[in-house]
Amino acid sequence: MSALAVPLRRPARVPWPVLGVVGAGVLWQVAAVLTDNQATLPTLSSVLGELVALVQDPELRDHVSSTLGRVAVGFGSGALLGLVLGSLIGAVGPVRRVLNPYLNFLRAVAPIAWIVPATIWLGVGDGSILFVVVYAAIWPVAVNTIAGMASVAPDRVRMGRMFGLSPFGVLWRIRVPNAVPVALTGTRLSLGLSFMAAVGAEMIIGRDGLGYLVYDARSYFDTPLMFAGILLLGGVGYLGDLLFASARGKVFARFYAGRSDA
């Protein structure tokens, strides 16, 4: 029995995740107290205090809400654009043949590099930051939509034809439903990239937002504030992903029937 790779009995229930979080917190606090330098490694307690201020202080709260607003608007419109673009490319063969190389090129360009052209075209400020966020969000959705439309099992298309579906019927009833889960995977990836793009753009040309706050805190060595911003970014990103995943399970459940990637 000992040669078995995986034990058949279930291990006793220990709340490992809770232990992990608590352990990481304790480790941090101890390390910070031992190094005793708030500018290099602030204690967890001071960071948590700063975090409370970030949520309560109206001025700091504005930074949080402006980043969240940018991510929400940029991600929303970017994902929509990606969906439209992806469906167009995925559904129409000639369009795909012409646009695919450009799509591959454009998605390979780091979104942040567009900040300069965006500033010229849209002016310094919110518009160009938003442009970068939208740009970051479009491509994963578009690419996955195309992939989802193309990856239909051939037998399903044949079956649809046999039951008298027109080419448009095949598209609408077979290819589009097949693309939904794959497109959603891309959308989830986009959400993370939107955060990345927003923070990067705010650090480089922003006047407000969490990215600006974290970067600006460096100039007067307010490391606890920096870490509070990081904690907040991680927490908000995680919540957003959780929200997305649960919405996906509820709203789009029917598209996942019989799939392994639910």
Add this chain to the structure above:
Amino acid sequence: MTAVTTSSIPAERVDVHPARRRLPALPAALLRRAAVGTAVLGSSLAVLLVVWALAADAFGMPFLFPGPVDVADALGEAVSDGLLLTAVGASLARIAAGFAIGSALGVTLGLVLGLSPVARGLLSPVITFFRFVPPLAWFAPVLVWFGAGESAMVVLIVYTGVFVVALSTLEGTSRIPVDMLRMAGAAGASWWQRLLWVTLPATLPSIFAGMRVAVGTSFMTVVSAEMLGAPEGLGVIVNTGMITTRIPDVFVAILALGLLGLLCDRVFVLLVNTVGRRFREHADAVVA
């Protein structure tokens, strides 16, 4: 916990007869397809260039909205005075170093998580948290810890890659059929042998998929980090272009970034389709 997934499905077209695909295509047919592809790309590129030139002309300010000729000039200049080559070399060296370390760490971490339920339970909330902190948010602390310089940028790229690869690896280990491991065990394979000859090969496709995502985001990290301060690199070209309003240079950098990113992506697609292919569940599926 869901790992980041890329599209591992053919985007090009549906195989009507998957089995036939394994036969080598006739050279003539292959040649014709390549010729048609080139012709389509060439003509669409020509149309695009003409439209671009007309639009830039109508805008009338080549310094703000350069046409293709201005960009080509700037490209020629950047290549001849070695600026572009130095920049590409610097950026690629940073990515290569950070990516290699990050991937190695990520695979190790992912395997540990995949093999030990205790480690998975302990570490997964922490890793999930880190995954959602954008790499650039660490820019300021990393500068404090490592000083402004190469190592700070490499650390940021390591951070960009490590969690994506780790979660992808973890996902790969969770997909190995238990029977396969049991069989290896019954055949007398030790723990290490099972790890080396069963778990690792079976996870390779997922590892490559994670690395493909990581290399894409590494470009984003390196450009932003370079824009915030570096002696040379593609991000520096973008930044100086912004400060001195030499916009054609910025377009050169964007062109270089797109081509480099595309090249790196294709390398991973090639890896997935060759090395990864024999370890995949559905060996017929070609990643595009």
